[in-house]
Amino acid sequence: MGILIISDIHSNLTALEAVLADAGQVDAVWCLGDLVGYGPDPNECITLVCVLPNLVCIIGNHDAAALNQIDSGTFNPEARDAIRWTQNTLSDGSLAFLKSLPERLEMEDVTLVHGSPRHPVWEYLLDTKNATQSFAHFETSYCFVGHTHLPSIYLLGKDNHSARLMIPEASSHMALTPRAILNPGSVGQPRDRDARAAYAIYSPEEHVWEYRRVSYQVKEVQGRMEAAGLPDRHIQRLAAGW
Numbered sequence: 001m002g003i004l005i006i007s008d009i010h011s012n013l014t015a016l017e018a019v020l021a022d023a024g025q026v027d028a029v030w031c032l033g034d035l036v037g038y039g040p041d042p043n044e045c046i047t048l049v050c051v052l053p054n055l056v057c058i059i060g061n062h063d064a065a066a067l068n069q070i071d072s073g074t075f076n077p078e079a080r081d082a083i084r085w086t087q088n089t090l091s092d093g094s095l096a097f098l099k100s101l102p103e104r105l106e107m108e109d110v111t112l113v114h115g116s117p118r119h120p121v122w123e124y125l126l127d128t129k130n131a132t133q134s135f136a137h138f139e140t141s142y143c144f145v146g147h148t149h150l151p152s153i154y155l156l157g158k159d160n161h162s163a164r165l166m167i168p169e170a171s172s173h174m175a176l177t178p179r180a181i182l183n184p185g186s187v188g189q190p191r192d193r194d195a196r197a198a199y200a201i202y203s204p205e206e207h208v209w210e211y212r213r214v215s216y217q218v219k220e221v222q223g224r225m226e227a228a229g230l231p232d233r234h235i236q237r238l239a240a241g242w
Helices: 014-023 042-050 061-066 077-089 092-099 126-135 220-228 232-237
Strands: 001-007 028-031 055-057 104-107 108-112 142-144 154-158 163-165 171-176 180-183 199-204 208-214
Touching: 001 014, 001 055, 001 232, 014 042, 014 199, 014 208, 014 220, 042 055, 042 077, 042 092, 055 077, 061 077, 061 092, 077 232, 126 163
Parallel strands: 001 028, 028 055, 108 142, 142 180
Antiparallel strands: 001 199, 104 108, 154 163, 154 180, 171 208, 199 208
16 A cells, blocks of 8 residues: 655645545555644644554654744744744644654655755755755665655766756656655645645555645635635645645
8 A cells, every 4th residue: 555655734734635535545654744834724734644544754844933943033924924823823732743753764764854864854955966965864775855845856876976856747656766865745835836735655665656646625725824814925826836
């Protein structure tokens, strides 16, 4: 059945539910952080994630900001507003769950981080230069990351000199060979001009990465965001995936 790989849910319960329905039965769930931030359903998303089978979860930068572990002043004004709203909305149980999350985990032959293996919570892997440098900071065959909201795969050649970037297509299967850094994209805030929720299924026995997209009722989420008084920019961008 494989392992469900999700990241950057960002308090979007409708998108998360669509992903879980589309993925079907899985052996385990690995969540790469940013359960909260931007969206209107932080407690509901955490409650649902907590009961997923064989859950492994790490902390993201928005999770850390909600806990005041990161200065919200490092975020743009709209993101700061969303962080403050989230801080005022999170339940004690949700806060306790976020506080329990580690920055980095190794699961057999895979390293899990939110940003990068060099700076697990905050660094964005957006180009081949930074990706190439990141390979020196993990020893497993693969590293799964989130944070950018962009589905991507960085492959390191046998010369170990430079990484190559691949942008996976939806419904694609890829047989992996060491070494690679893989990003499943964002469940709740896609930013690759595709509004559909993004996720992946990883088959550890065959080392196969299956990249998937699924549509969800964006307008429902936008309505809840508007009712909560969340920033209009975050409301509008959901419809276009930017």
